[in-house]
Amino acid sequence: MRQYIIGNWKMNGTKAEAQKLATTFVKRVTEASRPLPHIVLCPSYPYLTTVAEILKESSLEVGAQDCHPEHRGAFTGDVSAFQLKDVGCSYVIVGHSERRHLHHESNGLIRRKLEAAIKVELRPILCLGESAEEREQGKTFQAISNQLTSDLPLEFTPQDLIIAYEPLWAIGTGITPAPGEVEDIMGFIKHELSVRVTGGALVPILYGGSVTSLNAPTLLNLPHLDGLLVGGASLKLDEFWEIISASSR
Numbered sequence: 001m002r003q004y005i006i007g008n009w010k011m012n013g014t015k016a017e018a019q020k021l022a023t024t025f026v027k028r029v030t031e032a033s034r035p036l037p038h039i040v041l042c043p044s045y046p047y048l049t050t051v052a053e054i055l056k057e058s059s060l061e062v063g064a065q066d067c068h069p070e071h072r073g074a075f076t077g078d079v080s081a082f083q084l085k086d087v088g089c090s091y092v093i094v095g096h097s098e099r100r101h102l103h104h105e106s107n108g109l110i111r112r113k114l115e116a117a118i119k120v121e122l123r124p125i126l127c128l129g130e131s132a133e134e135r136e137q138g139k140t141f142q143a144i145s146n147q148l149t150s151d152l153p154l155e156f157t158p159q160d161l162i163i164a165y166e167p168l169w170a171i172g173t174g175i176t177p178a179p180g181e182v183e184d185i186m187g188f189i190k191h192e193l194s195v196r197v198t199g200g201a202l203v204p205i206l207y208g209g210s211v212t213s214l215n216a217p218t219l220l221n222l223p224h225l226d227g228l229l230v231g232g233a234s235l236k237l238d239e240f241w242e243i244i245s246a247s248s249r
């Protein structure tokens with residue numbers, strides 16, 4: 001499977017910085033002499049249209065960082081999946097741990113967001129992963145299985161979504177699980193998905209949490225890993241390009 005490298009810019013940057021990153025990546029992708037992975041940039045809401053406009057004629061795609069489950073209505077401050085699709089997004093991150101915890105998003109809400117995105121053909125990237133406590137108590141696999149059960153829509157096809165395994169203790173900490181651990185969990189998620197949906201092993205599974213140009217080559221070589229969701233390092237032009245370049249499939 002062709003890998004995915006997704007940059008989650010979170011609430012960072014200015015319009016000028018977003019323009020510079022997007023323009024430079026388009027230039028580098030256009031000049032690249034070898035096949036590249038799928039590349040998705042996820043700026044914050046105010047810069048979506050600017051970035052979408054720059055990426056329009058390229059193979060790079062735009063994603064948003066969250067969506068509201070309703071199509072439209074009196075939801076001050078929210079943005080619907082339909083609106084994101086309307087301004088050129090192809091993907092949306094759903095259930096990121098910063099939203100689950102800082103915005104107290106429930107599993108039920110996350111499932112509705114996934115359903116709303118899939119309905120308008122906006123491909124959701126569902127984030128899940130265990131907390132430090134769950135890991136210490138040996139409950140990693142149970143935690144992931146529970147999240148899959150509570151978050152996944154009742155009906156979906158493997159092409160509808162992407163899953164990003166992001167252990168909470170690895171996000172923004174500089175600590176990553178051992179490659180063997182990531183591989184085991186990727187394999188576990190693929191197995192769980194194949195039990196839940198026909199062709200479930202075809203859902204791309206990414207790793208996220210403190211990815212850098214140093215650990216990306218090892219991670220991207222793991223057989224079960226279909227790509228990376230990159231936070232902090234995706235805002236650094238050369239660093240992110242090195243991560244992209246480390247993908248061999």
Ligand code: PGA
Binds near residue numbers: 172232233
């Ligand atoms: P990080 O963030 O790469 O900065 O750890 C990853 C994420 O939150 O998606």
